[in-house]
Amino acid sequence: MTQWRSLAERMVREQIKARGVRSEAVLEAMGSVPRHLFLDEALRESAWIDSPLPIGEDQTISQPYMVARMTELLSPARGESVLEIGTGSGYQAAVLSAMGAKVTSLERIASLADRARKRLDGLGFDVRVIWSDGSPENRPGGPFDGVIVTAAAPELDEWWSEVLFPGGRLVVPLSVVSGGQRIFLRKKTAAGEYEDTWHDYCRFVPLLKGRMEKGSGG
16 A cells, blocks of 8 residues: 555544644654554555454454544653553554654553564554553553553553553543443642543443453454
């Protein structure tokens, strides 16, 4: 796909900027990452549509707008440390890395972690991928400037907030009482208190516990 940059620019213009994402850093990163290379070859022609797509193991690469929106809410500055919960294809981590963030990403399915690690390394993105479901025995201690969760959480996990530096941000698709999910943003103040806000409704695959050596093949 030799014309991917023009397709990426169109995606940014029509799917992301047109829907209200204004961060120039986010828009630039979204236009610079070759999204098609984070998909199996059979799906690469669909890489630029405004939709999640399957990546195997019953997981998906997120809709471009949602990646951009969550990244804008996280607002990582160059050189800041970010922890991602749910590597998946590695695309979200690549966008964060393209913005200059120092990314550590956790993936519970070993096959996805291995593929994402090789893909990110091959494309020159400096991302540390760890086979982990976030359990205490296999997660990094932090602290981090940002934490981003890329699957739907039934509730907040306390350690996501605990590993934030003062001034840090947490972004997570969180299940809500009315049904479905909304993007939840938590900011940790210099005093260690939390400022919470709700944002877009969304739909993500569920966040699950337990490391898997082999996926389900879905």
